[in-house]
Amino acid sequence: MSPVTALIADDEEAPRGQLRAALAQAWPDLRIVAEAVNGVDAWDAFLEHEPQVCFLDIRMPGLTGIDVARRIDGQAQVVFVTAYGDHALAAFDAGAVDYVLKPVDSVRLGQAVQRVQTRLAQARGPGEPAAADLAALLSRLAGEMSAGQRRSTTLEVIQAGVGKEVRLIRVDEVVYFESDARYTRVVHDGGEALIRTPLKELLAQLDPQRFWQVHRSVIVAHRHVATAVRVDEGNMHLTLRGRPEKLPVSRHFQGLFKGQ
Amino acid sequence: MTPGATSRQREPIDWSQLWAPGPRRVFTAEELARAGGDAPSRTLVVMVAINLALLVFPVLQAVPPEALPRVSALVIGVAVAAFTQALRLWRRPSRKALLLHSWFGLLAYWAFVFALRWRVDDPVQRRWVLGVGGAALVLCMVGFWFVTVYRAHQIEARLRELDERQRVADMARQLAAAQIQPHFLFNSLAALEHWVQAKDDRAAPMLSALTGFLRATLPLFDRRLLRLGDEAKAAERYLEVMRLRLGPRLRFSVELAPDAAEAMLPPGVLLTLVENAVEHGIVPQVSGGEVVVRSWMDDKEMTLEVSDTGQGPPDEVAEGTGLSNTRARLQQAFGTRARLHLCGTPEGGCVARLTIAPADGSAMKG
Numbered sequence: 001m002s003p004v005t006a007l008i009a010d011d012e013e014a015p016r017g018q019l020r021a022a023l024a025q026a027w028p029d030l031r032i033v034a035e036a037v038n039g040v041d042a043w044d045a046f047l048e049h050e051p052q053v054c055f056l057d058i059r060m061p062g063l064t065g066i067d068v069a070r071r072i073d074g075q076a077q078v079v080f081v082t083a084y085g086d087h088a089l090a091a092f093d094a095g096a097v098d099y100v101l102k103p104v105d106s107v108r109l110g111q112a113v114q115r116v117q118t119r120l121a122q123a124r125g126p127g128e129p130a131a132a133d134l135a136a137l138l139s140r141l142a143g144e145m146s147a148g149q150r151r152s153t154t155l156e157v158i159q160a161g162v163g164k165e166v167r168l169i170r171v172d173e174v175v176y177f178e179s180d181a182r183y184t185r186v187v188h189d190g191g192e193a194l195i196r197t198p199l200k201e202l203l204a205q206l207d208p209q210r211f212w213q214v215h216r217s218v219i220v221a222h223r224h225v226a227t228a229v230r231v232d233e234g235n236m237h238l239t240l241r242g243r244p245e246k247l248p249v250s251r252h253f254q255g256l257f258k259g260q
Numbered sequence: 261m262t263p264g265a266t267s268r269q270r271e272p273i274d275w276s277q278l279w280a281p282g283p284r285r286v287f288t289a290e291e292l293a294r295a296g297g298d299a300p301s302r303t304l305v306v307m308v309a310i311n312l313a314l315l316v317f318p319v320l321q322a323v324p325p326e327a328l329p330r331v332s333a334l335v336i337g338v339a340v341a342a343f344t345q346a347l348r349l350w351r352r353p354s355r356k357a358l359l360l361h362s363w364f365g366l367l368a369y370w371a372f373v374f375a376l377r378w379r380v381d382d383p384v385q386r387r388w389v390l391g392v393g394g395a396a397l398v399l400c401m402v403g404f405w406f407v408t409v410y411r412a413h414q415i416e417a418r419l420r421e422l423d424e425r426q427r428v429a430d431m432a433r434q435l436a437a438a439q440i441q442p443h444f445l446f447n448s449l450a451a452l453e454h455w456v457q458a459k460d461d462r463a464a465p466m467l468s469a470l471t472g473f474l475r476a477t478l479p480l481f482d483r484r485l486l487r488l489g490d491e492a493k494a495a496e497r498y499l500e501v502m503r504l505r506l507g508p509r510l511r512f513s514v515e516l517a518p519d520a521a522e523a524m525l526p527p528g529v530l531l532t533l534v535e536n537a538v539e540h541g542i543v544p545q546v547s548g549g550e551v552v553v554r555s556w557m558d559d560k561e562m563t564l565e566v567s568d569t570g571q572g573p574p575d576e577v578a579e580g581t582g583l584s585n586t587r588a589r590l591q592q593a594f595g596t597r598a599r600l601h602l603c604g605t606p607e608g609g610c611v612a613r614l615t616i617a618p619a620d621g622s623a624m625k626g
Contacts, residue, residue: 014451103450
């Protein structure tokens with residue numbers, strides 16, 4: 001049996017190191033495939049490596065741990081790592097959420113690890129979407145956290161350098177974004193452009209009501225989507241209104257298009 | 261100190277006091293339990309009894325002997341009834357109860373008058389009993405009115421005092437909670453623990469910065485005012501701890517003019533502003549940023565600025581408890597001389613600017 005894979009995300013280096021050391025004791029077989037320093041990276045690393053367990057700090061820049069857990073949507077076991085005094089703890093104690101406190105205590109971590117192992121043994125094949133009550137709890141917490149934050153930065157205009165000019169592209173006009181090596185390709189009503197902002201950072205600034213991520217490297221404005229076509233087991237693509245391109249939908253996002 | 265100055269408008273006359281005198285405030289059961297659970301003091305009871313005796317004694321001297329039994333019985337009966345009723349008013353002083361008691365007293369007197377016509381034939385006795393009864397009625401009504409009004413005032417004052425005490429305690433507790441944020445403390449200890457275990461060189465500076473922070477923060481709670489320079493030391497230790505934890509994501513500088521460092525401020529003001537700048541300006545940024553603390557004197561006016569290079573101030577003014585507590589304590593210490601203003605910087609960050617005008621107003625001229 002291949003070892004269980006894990007992701008660790010914390011914006012501070014010390015707690016990441018501590019958790020890594022504590023996990024080496026509590027779960028020697030665990031293979032940590034990625035470490036992320038903020039929520040945006042954590043989400044991207046999740047899509048890239050598809051780890052089975054994610055240890056997420058709650059307060060992270062870009063996306064909070066709660067936001068990342070909502071996106072993971074039950075596709076991996078999530079254990080929150082947080083400091084004493086976090087107001088989310090009150091909600092966690094009531095619900096079925098796994099968490100460990102910083103500084104990580106080996107006994108408490110051992111218990112969390114055991115629960116995760118039990119659940120991994122029960123789940124066969126790809127995990128089912130998160131239980132409805134857990135999803136509701138996370139969405140409520142996400143709302144509370146964003147209410148306490150400063151201005152929510154929803155991107156309205158994208159600046160793209162094309163030759164000697166800088167073109168301003170309204171986000172409303174964008175059809176899709178695609179990451180392309182070191183650049184992000186912006187395809188819009190009036191053509192296309194390349195920008196330097198990585199796709200994963202754009203994602204945190206886009207209105208999730210209008211833009212859907214459908215692949216690690218593709219974000220699409222859903223009003224331009226015409227059909228979702230299942231090619232075979234595990235493969236799906238989108239066709240667009242009035243455009244010839246076909247966009248891939250990776251496995252994690254296929255749940256977005258399930259028909260009524 | 262009550263918030264909101266007394267209004268300049270003349271208070272309208274409450275004509276309803278003419279036919280229904282009494283306190284206007286209606287206490288809830290909870291308020292009465294909080295501030296009105298006590299019995300009248302023994303001194304008060306004894307004084308009332310002595311006064312009553314002094315008043316009744318000469319009257320009884322003047323009563324003709326044949327009327328004495330009836331008048332004495334009347335006086336004792338009225339005294340006992342009045343005392344019981346007065347105690348009830350003491351426990352629940354309200355305008356409605358006072359009104360009911362007055363009407364009840366009047367009705368009792370009328371019933372008494374009619375009963376007298378039927379039962380007592382002797383005109384001398386009748387006159388005395390009627391007269392003493394009438395005097396007792398007036399006395400009771402005045403007494404009831406006095407008890408109700410006095411007691412209502414007493415409870416109101418006590419409630420006000422309790423509220424004020426509660427508010428001061430709340431503010432102190434919030435300051436304590438704001439300064440020793442468990443989240444900050446435990447995250448810092450977590451880092452420290454890891455660095456100690458991993459034999460990382462950052463453990464020693466972390467421990468000394470954290471110790472310095474705690475040493476400088478603990479005296480905050482029992483002072484009314486603190487030298488800005490002293491609090492700046494605590495703030496610097498805090499920033500050092502955060503820089504060790506966040507690494508290159510946090511840069512900071514603290515610059516106080518020597519005369520500004522002598523300014524006295526309510527404790528915790530600078531720390532709250534610095535913590536806000538780090539928590540809301542730097543930590544949410546993937547790439548971090550810079551916090552700059554500056555203070556200077558300008559024509560006796562003190563200015564303290566804490567700026568960050570974060571996302572800018574919140575759109576709507578939804579201030580956390582830390583900031584509103586700071587405002588309240590500044591207002592308590594300086595009144596309108598202190599102004600605390602949060603605004604965006606041209607570079608897109610946020611700056612909190614506190615100015616304190618001199619007491620004599622000499623800086624107001626220009």
